Structure formats: C-alpha cells, structure tokens
Amino acid sequence: MMLRSLLSFSLVAVATAGVAQNPAADADRAAMMRALGITALIPGANGDPKAPDAASTDEATANPYPLPDALRTTDGRPVRTAAQWRDVQRPAIAAIYEREVYGRVPADLPPVRWHVDASDAETIGFGRAVTARRLIGEVADPRPGMPPVRLRMLVVLPARATAKVPVLMMFGPAAFPAPSQPTADESERIDAALKALLAERDPALKPIFARHQAHMLAGPAAPRRFDPTPSVPEQIIAAGWGYAMIDPLSAQADDGSGLRSGIIGLANGGAPRRPDQWGALRAWAWAASRGFDWLATDPAVDATRIGIEGVSRYGKAALVTMAFDPRFAVALLGSSGKGGTTPLRRHFGEEVGNLATGEYHWMAGNFLKYDTKGVSPPQLDASALPVDANGLIALCAPRPVYVSYGIPAAGDAPWLDQRGSWMATVDASRVYRLLGASGVADGDYRNMPMPAVLEARDAGELAWRQHDGGHTDAPNIPHFLTWADRVLKRVR
Template sequence: MKKTLLVLLMASTAAMAQNKPPVNFTADQDHKNMMDQLGIKALRPGPSGNESAPNHANYDVDKANPYPNLPDLLTLKNGKKVTTADQWWHQRRPEVKEDLEREVYGRLPKNIPAVTWSVALTDNEVFNRVPVIAKQIVGHVDNSSYPAISVDIKATVVLPTNVKGPVPVLIMFSQSRLPAPSSPTAAENEQINAALKKLLTNIDPNLQAVWNAHPAYLPFAAPAGGGFFGAGRPVVQKPTPDVPGVIGENNDPPSAEQLIAAGWGYVALDLGSIQADNGAGLTRGIIGLVNKGQPRKPDDWGSLRAWAWGAARVLDYLEQNEPTVDAKHVGVEGVSRYGKAALVSLAFEDRFAMALVGSSGEGGAKLNRRNWGEAVESLTGGEYYWMAGNFMKYGASDATFGPKTANDIPVDSHDLIALCAPRLAFISYGVPEKGDAKWLDHQGSYMAAVAAGVVYKLLGAKDLGVSNDYNKEMMPPVNTPMLNGELAWRQHDQGHQDQANMKWFIKWVDEKIAYKPTPIAGAGPGRGR
C-alpha cells in the first residue's frame, strides 16, 4: 500500500512539474536569483570600453599581468607531473575538463531530450558560379516531458555538387539562409506572369485596360543575380596584401564563397534557435526545456555550452544523413561571442576535427587572468548567461565565501585550448585600427595559445613553433602566418571578422588532412582559388 502511494505521489509531482508554466524572469531578475543562490551580496563592476570613462579598461602594459602565473597544464592536482600522453588523457585532461565545466561553462545535463531532424526544403542552386545543393533542416527537440517549451534547431546545409565527395564541412555560426535560392527560368517566369495577369483580371476586369496600355509590363520581373553571402560575385578576387604591418582593403570574398570555391561544404547554424543570446531566455530554449522552465543551478550550462551542444547535434545529422560529407573532418567557426562558442565546441566535442576561432576575447581565447580590456567582471555582469552560474563567484566583492578574483579560477583559457589538442585549432584576430577592438586582448589570447602548446607537443602534435614561455613571447607582426602546427595563429589586417583568414584556414586544413577536391566532369567550376 505504501509503495503504491509513493508511486502515485511521484507521478503526481512529475505531472505538476510538467504543467507548471516557465518562470518569466527578466535578465536582471535571473542574475539576482543566481547571486542569491551563490550567496553573493555584491559584484565588482566590469570595466568600461570608453577610454575616457572613470572605470575605463586597462591598456597599460605594466598593469596587464597582475597574476602572471597560469595553472600548470602538466601538473596533476596531487602535485605529480604529467610526462606521458596516457597521463594526459586519463588523469590530467579529466581534471581540466571537470574544472572548466563546474566553474566556467557549466555541465551538460544528463537528461537532454533527443533531437529528430527533418529536411524542410531542398534547393539546387548556383552559388558564385558553383553548383550546390542546399537544404534547410530543422532539428526538433523532444519536448514531451515539458510541452510548454519548444526548441527547433534551424540550419542550412550547403554542399558543392561539382566535386566528388566526401568533402570537409565547416559549421558556421550565422543566420540560417539559402545562399542563392534558385529562380524560375525566363519561360517559367512568362507562365507565372500570364497566370497572374489572368487571375488579377478575373478579380478586377478593369485591369484589362491596364494590360492593353502597357503590354510589356510584367508583375514579376525576371530575377537578377544576387542572393545571400554575395552570390553572383566573380570567382577571381583581388587578394588582400600579406605584407606584415600593412593595412589592406577588405577584398576577401565572404567565407561561405571561399569554402564552396575550395570544394568544401558548410552549414549555417542559427544559434538563437538553440538558446537565446540573453539572460531572460535562460528559462526557455534548450536550457529552459531541460529545466522545465525553472532557473538554473550554479553548475548548469550557459549559452556558450548550449550552442556547442547544438553544433554537435548538427554533426549528428551530417554523420547520419549526408554521405557526401566527410564526417571525420567537420569543424566549427564563429566570430566574437560565436568565436567563444566555436572554441568551446571544439574543446568539449571530440568529434569535431577543427575550428576557426575568430576574435573570441574574454570567455574564449583571452586569458581571464590578464588585466587588459574585457575582464572576468564583464562576464559576471551583463553577459553572465554565457557562462555557468558558478563563474559569477570570481567577480564577487562581497559574498558569504569572501571576495574572489580571476586568480582564484582553477583554470584559464589555455586549459580550454589544450582540451582541443591534438586537433586543429586556428586562433584568429584582426587589428584595432580596423575595428577588432583592443578590448579583445590580442596579446592575452596569443599568450594562451603559447601556453597550451605544451599539451600539443606532449601528444605528438606541433604547436605555434615558439617557446611555451607565455610571459615572454610576443605576438608576431600582423599578417604573419603561424600555420606549421596543429595549433595555429594569424592576426590579419582587417577588423572584427575572420573571412580575411578563411583562405589561410582552408589551405592549412587541406594540407593537414591531405584534402584535394576531385572535380566532377561537366559539373561546373571547381576550386576558385
């Protein structure tokens, strides 16, 4: 009898949770809720990006490294040194991953619902003179456990049809759009116009006089070229000058064009369809669905980790449904906050083979311990939702556990990069003169890559080819490619984008994976570079 009552009580509790509406917090309310959970009474304000403001960010080299010593990648928590690859994989790497999950980016829940993919639209297109097949796909997340929240992942898969598969693919964090939607032929357009004129005349017979007066008028004119990502651009582009220190013009084609011209495929993944880019959305999206509309706990995942999870689900789709895709050579790409997400994706999803990490800054490749531009306090304040709730502790000035700073975080961004080893990680930045702000801390990101190199070398891969003394090594001149290893760096001479490094990324990966596209006879242009 007692057992029956217990089962009924549990079923009743589950039903109540399922029917309970989502919490409707504002971002400020959600932020305060997490502070209360953690026992934080006050947070230090983040620095201002306005250099004339009283609390402006630091750009004084002498004050840039208040905590010069990073956590040692090759020392276990028990103090023993890591000297073999086996020790890294089975002892040290799990320690680093655990700290990054618990304190920085959050853990993946154990009960994430399954994703079912469907193809909403298939279109044969010509994108910058290259024939492609484009598919708009939707990944429906099973919400039967909490119907109040729906999550449908939106992405567009674009694959060249003029080369033999399998082809490498880059998942780009961007709007999910068709690159160059196919249009009716001239003859088909005439049919459409004739039918439309007839329909309109049936509705309003007076329009016959208009058609008689303007016999050449067409309600739908024949479509001109164009399309998303700049379809219709010429294949041959004037290259950006690659002279160190010389600021060039932004003549690089859009990244999607460069990929297709090189015989690659790409996926445009809408991250907002996975999880909103704001704190108010944490009780919705995939995070809200798993939590049944309730606020996060301190070690729950933030948006960066949720976006990375969504990218991995796209990889599931490619593995299972696209035989012309080389599923062993799928990578991720993003700029700014999406650059952070690209690095997090490569670090935590071992199936990804590569990443182009563009201008990622704090929360990405930038060292948390550096005092330059964006700071930990920037991500414990307004952009807290990118991270685990626990990350807020390191911006606390008054809390039940006492104040904490960036130096108290048990890991840093070099640990995140090290999780990618020995896979291909290309750290990309532009220059402040063109808009890739000083705020991003280019030198601090370079230092993190330098420090992570010890793990690449331990695993038999190559790093940047310099010493691993992160406090000594300085960035090379602009436009200097450091692409000999599996860990790569290049600071291009453009702004807050990575398309200026895309051609370098493609060439680098092609060499590393020994990819050379094989044209299909009569299928149209091949590699356009």
C-alpha cells in the same frame, strides 16, 4: 584596479552601472546571485577608452596572476605522459570548466529529429555549382506546456564533387546563399496564375490588371552584381570543402531573459537554472554537436573532416564546441576574447566582471562567484579560477586549432586582448607537444614575443595568425583552408 574593486552592483541595481538594463534578465541574474549567496558584483570595464572606468590596456599591470599550469594536477603532481593527460588531467580540467565556467549539459535531453525543409541547386560566385539544403531539427519536450525547439541549419556542398567532402560548420543564420530564380518563361506563368487567383477572389482587380498589363507581380529577379572579391562561402567551395551554417539563436537566445525558454528552458521545464547548469555558450555548442550528428549521416560528407568556426562570441562557442566534442576535427577561432582564447586572469581589456554582469547568460551561474572580491561573499576573483584559456585550448589537443585575430587599427579592438590570446596559445603548445603534435612556439608564454601582423605560425597542429583586418576572420580563411588540408592530410 583598486578603485574599480570598490564599485559594486547590488541585487537591486545590478544592471545600472555600464550594463544595459533588461528587467527580465536582471531578475534572473539577481535570483542566481541569491542562490549563490552573492550580494553584489564588480562592474565590468568600459570599452570606451575615454570613460573614467575604461578598460586597462597597460601591459605593465596586465599580468597580476600566472596562468594555471595545465600540466600539473590540482594536487600538484606533474603530468608527464600522454596517458596521464588523457586519463587524469584532461577529464579534471573539463569537469572544472563544466562546473565553474560554462555549465553542464543535462544528460536526459530529448532527441533531435532532423528533416530537410528545403533544397535548392544554386551557383556561388563565378559559376560554382552547389546543392544547398535547409534543415530543421525538432526537439520536442514530452512535458505539456513547453514549446518545441527548432534548430536551423543550412548545408551547402559542391555539386560536382567526386569524393566525400570536408565540411566547415559556422555559427550564423541558416539562409540560402544564392537562391535560384525562375526563368523569364516561368515568371510569366507564375505571374499569370497569381493574377487569375487574385481576380477570382476580388473581381475588381481584373480591370486594374488590364490597365497595367506590363506590371508583373512575379518578375525575374534583378541580376546580381559581380563582386571581384570572393566571399567566404565561395572560397570554401573553391577549396573543395562544403559548409554548414548552424543558427545558434535557434537553440538559445543571446539574452538572459531567454534562459527559461530555448533548449535551456526546455531542459528545465521553464524553471530557473541551477548554478552548475549550462549557459548560452554551451547551448550553442550543443546545437553544433547535434548538427554534426546529421552531417555524419550524409554520404556526401567526410565525417572525419568536419570543422567548427566562429567569430567573437561565436568564436568562444566554437572553442567550447571543439573542447567538449572530440568528433570535430579542426577549428577556426576568430577574435574570441575572454571566455574564448584570451585568459580571464589578464587585467587587460574585457574583464571577468563584463562576463559576470552584462553577458552572464553565456556562463554557468557559478561563474558569478569569481566577480565578488572586495564586495561580497565568497570574495573570489579571477585568480581563484583553477582553469584558464590555456587549458581550454589544451582540451582540443592534439586536434588542429587555428587562432585568428585582426588588429585594433582596423576594428579588432584592444578589448579583445590579442597579446593575451597569444600567451594562452603559446602555453597550450606544451600540451600539444606532450601529445606528439606541434604548437606555435616553444618557451615561456610570459616572455614570448608576438609574431608580426600577417606572420603565420602554422607549421603544426596549433596555429596563429593576426591579419590586418578588423573584427572578422575572413582574411584568414584562405590561410586556414590551406593549413587545414595539410594538417588533416587531405589532397585537393
């Protein structure tokens, strides 16, 4: 670790050591560094285990710093009651996360005006009828020159539900799952109309169509192949839930060069961010909250049982969403790593330097300060962060949260630090217990053995399961849905 601390990024060469070069993003990061008085950053660890600067996977050196005590105030007072947590400690932790880690959302953002762009009656899986609607949320800036932001969301609900249905919102493209296709008769009519219009525009096409009468410009779609493994959407619908796909990239690009556009750019009128302003993770969470606004108006949706889900970087965004929007009832967090459920203080796998350099646009500018120890003022590292993943999970309490990981052998890399996430989840359990809910374990997070792979710790509102798949939460979806119905007291 000492060897790595001697390496640094200068303002000129900030993107040259293990970070993909992007001139616009590099310039934006360099400007933020100047605003903070930072002259260099420590490069992140390398995900290649054979590289000289490979990420550490040594448990003997993994815990140089203890986790901040989520049940002790910054002035050292213990938090012993639910009222203290609600009125004092929770707001304090949330404020630190806003200022130092994820950034603040501007209070004066223009409203989002949703409209249904398209609707379709579809069939998912083996005969499960659904109604799918694609929505567009327009965010128009009254100032001239800034293009509007157009949020995209797809809402899919069971077609034959007899009561309001819970909905799991997921981060991903808002694409129709199984677009309905014209019948053979309808395809023939469309084909005839197309050929007539084209021949009218270009008469030379008429003899071509005559020579190839069997060729159809608009024919029936090829039949879908049967897949015996139910997809995630099919499992959700089969359980009596609906789902919504909120497209995070419709709100904010996943790139530092996009910080002067999207919703962050719109909020600033195209100007650069201030150090305490939001990054992409908070922007994606904001988009999910605006999607919730619309879902809560749909009479077919049970607005008291809307959940949020994400994997990897979107697992981080799902946790941020759950932590800052108390309306979400439940969360499924897949393989979220650092910036999500894994402690930033752990020297294992991904490091603070990876987030501060290659993925700095996810975070507030102030986060860069914690990657300067030994190379630049203000000489801070992860040990100076007054909050960590245990506190972020605790911000969700007592609402139900399901933490999901896979295994390295199947592709859920050690980089994600599954054990570190387990430790943070164990420590967050203390807050759940204080609030009258149940955690995953009772004891010291530093000495608590991890559950075996496939062993679910899901008796209470905070749950954990490591499946035997890779970088996905799909194997945990059926377990999550059963658990969610139980903790949300829903009868199928």
